[in-house]
Amino acid sequence: MLKPNHVCRLHKTIYGLKQAPREWYSALKEKILALGFTNSKADSSLFIYNTAFVLCFLLVYVDDLIITGSDTVFVSSIVDHLGVAFSLKDMGPLHFFLGMEVIPTTDGLFLSQHKYIHDILCKTNMLGAKEVSTTLSTTTTLQLIDGTSSVDITEFRSVLSGLQYLSLTRPDILFAVNKLSQFMHKPTTTHWTAVKRLLRYLKHTIYHGIHIQKSCRFNLMTYTNADWAGNYDDRSSTSAYICFLGSNQISWISKNSGLLPDHPPKRNIEPLQMQLLKLSGYCPYFRNSAYL
Amino acid sequence: MALKNYFYIHGINHYTTVPHTPQQNGVAERRHRHIVETGLALLKDANLPLSYWPYAFQTSVYLINRHPTTLLHHKSPFKSLFNQPPNYLKLKKFGCLCFPLTRPYNTHKLQPKASPCVFLGYSQTQTAYRCMDLQTKRIYLSWHVLFHETQKPIPSFPAVTLVNSSALLSLPIVSPPLQQPPPVRMDSAPASASSSGTSPNFSSSDSPNSSFPVLPDFQTSSLPPCSPIHLPIPSPLQTSHSQSTSLPTPTAHPSTDNTSHTHSMITCSMNNIYKPKQLHFVSKHPIPPIIEPTCVSQALCDPKWRSAMFDELTALMRHHTWDLVPPPTHCKPVGCKWVFRVKRKPDGSVDRFKARLVAKGFHQRPGLDYKETFSPVVKLAIIRTVLTISMMKGWSLRQLDVNNAFLHEKLREMVYMIQPLALKIC
Secondary structure, X not given: OOOOOOEEEEEEOOOOOOOHHHHHHHHHHHHHHHOOOEEOOOOOOEEEEEOOOOEEEEEEEOOEEEEEEOOHHHHHHHHHHHHHHOOEEEEEXXXXXXXXXXXXXXXXXXXXXXXXXXXXXXXXXXXXXXXXXOOOOOOOOOOOOOXXXXXXXXXXXXXXXXXXXXXXXOHHHHHHHHHHHOOOOOOEHHHHHHHHHHHHHHHHOOOOEEEEEOOOOOOEEEEEEEOOOOOOOOOOOEEEEEEEEOOEEEEEEEEEOOOOOOOHHHHHHHHHHHHHHHHHHHHHHHHHOOOO | OHHHXXXXXXXXXXXXXXXXXXXXXXXXXXXXXXHHHHHHHHHHHHOOOHHHHHHHHHHHHHHHHHOOEHHXXXXXXXXXXXXXXXXXXXXXXXOOEEEEEOHHHOOOOOOOOEOOEEEEEEOOOOOOEEEEEOOOOOEEEEOOEEEEOOOOOOOOOOOOOHHHHHHHHHHHHOOHHHHOHHHHHHHHHHHHHOOOOOOOOOOOOOOHHHHHHHHHHHHHHHOOOHHHHHOOOOOHHHHHOHHHHHOHHXXXXXXXXXXXXXXXXXXXXXXXXXXXXXXXXXXXXXXXXXXXXXXHHHHHOOHHHHHHHHHHHHHHHHOOOEEEEOOOOOOOOEOEEEEEEEEEOOOOOEEEEEEEEEEOHHHOOEOOOEOOOOOXXXXXHHHHHHHHHHHHXXXXXXXXXXXXOOOOOEEEXXXXXXXXXXXXHO
């Protein structure tokens, strides 16, 4: 046993190894595919079981799984099968996933990240701040160089990257976060004030979230818009889209397109193109599911 | 540059000291220390804040130059330079109360001719004293100054630290008889200065009636023995010197008289009753008694962590995670590390002590130690879509958690790891 000069030759993965998540995923995938699931083309973490009688979805987020399906007996059998191969803990109905609280309501589900917002406000000492009802000030313009002094770049980055994760349930702050992220490499006092204003807005709207409603309509609708040369620094445009499935928002993005206004025809189409690309990614999955 | 040229022309080699080596510059360093320490003593004695250091240091240089020194055979530097003795009558106590003649600055004939100032040293270029008005913070350079050298207009602050203030305050108490006359003089001096009366047209800062009520601020402590009474905790000095307690009573009258103009309420502070100052802030939340160790040697001292490490190691052995082999020659083994965590139940009580052995994956190099990485992270839009579909269809959602997901999967690449430290000990 005592061989002080020897080293360990690993046969199995342990925590910290670069290949550990991949090995885990391939083992899990092998098992799931053996159960009759197919891997979605839209996202490799989504597995679909689709037969004439049963439809079942399985989502994988590292070591968290969400399973849902038309037949509860089938779902239970899948859970049992997986439990044989892996050491599983059945958490019961979905209530907390990726820091997002899932609250069942009478007509659907409410997704809220209020705990996460509270943590951000705690970390930034903004719990006692005065609340505001809008995300950004309409009077101050955000520019890369505005003549004010620079601020602590590390803190700015850590707060903003924390806010980016909030986009899981908060499309309302998307534009503000995207706008402020454009100054991440060189934040000034004005930008920091805007971040603090955003935090004050979040304090005001800490319990806001996404409500997923039960409805029977499955039409997919996408709205897009772009501001014309809204960026003061290089006159590029910011484009955005939001996508609804029935009455529920499922996907949204706000993005600096990087296009200059001398390409006017492209201006509004570009986000639409982005969206179509995304949708083409979804299409196989919808086709699989026999909805489109 | 000019100096260098001069040296060059006259054939002088310029030797300098080595940077960051003050030892080679002994004379200047010693002078510097003399000035700084004298200046700090002046500041402290005058109860002035540290921001007034330029005045104190200037004064200390002024005083040092006029002091006889053994180096010059008991002559002062001033005398040896100018061959005439300095005027010692001119010297006054730094930080004392003084009244410069401010009449030239007055806008009105009936304004007071002087206001209480603090003495801040001597002018460098003129034969004048530098005095700062206590209210307006304006600095007057004047030759016509009335000095009350035994009084300090700036009170010492008892709130700084108890030890400091009591040590400082013990100084004036040593000579209480000296301090008895000045309060009387002080009362009479501003009274005579302000006897010319007031007119409602005057700006409030200039009228004596309003300038005087500010005095109680420092009046209470300008009476030196008064300040120990401000101490929240009775000091032994106060009890030993019966004089010090009896002293303030006659002099305290003008201050109480002045305050009684504004309100007749008797406050605790008038009766010298003070709440003891809290010096140490004890945290409301005690530090959690269990500290997660950061290294193996710490953890091994504690049987709890020792057993946690043992459990982890036996689990790894049971799964036959590794073989001990001689070190390979073609590659460097990756490091490893113990991570210790206290797992708590939702109510905060300790669930269990967990020790986990992790590999230092950042030692691995892409292409050599591993070829591909992948993290099964789902897109947020997909999560919402699946949730939406399940809602619309009325399906139930179930969540599963995999324990030790990354453990015990077959490894395809050849990876060598340094032996964990505890392995040798266990």
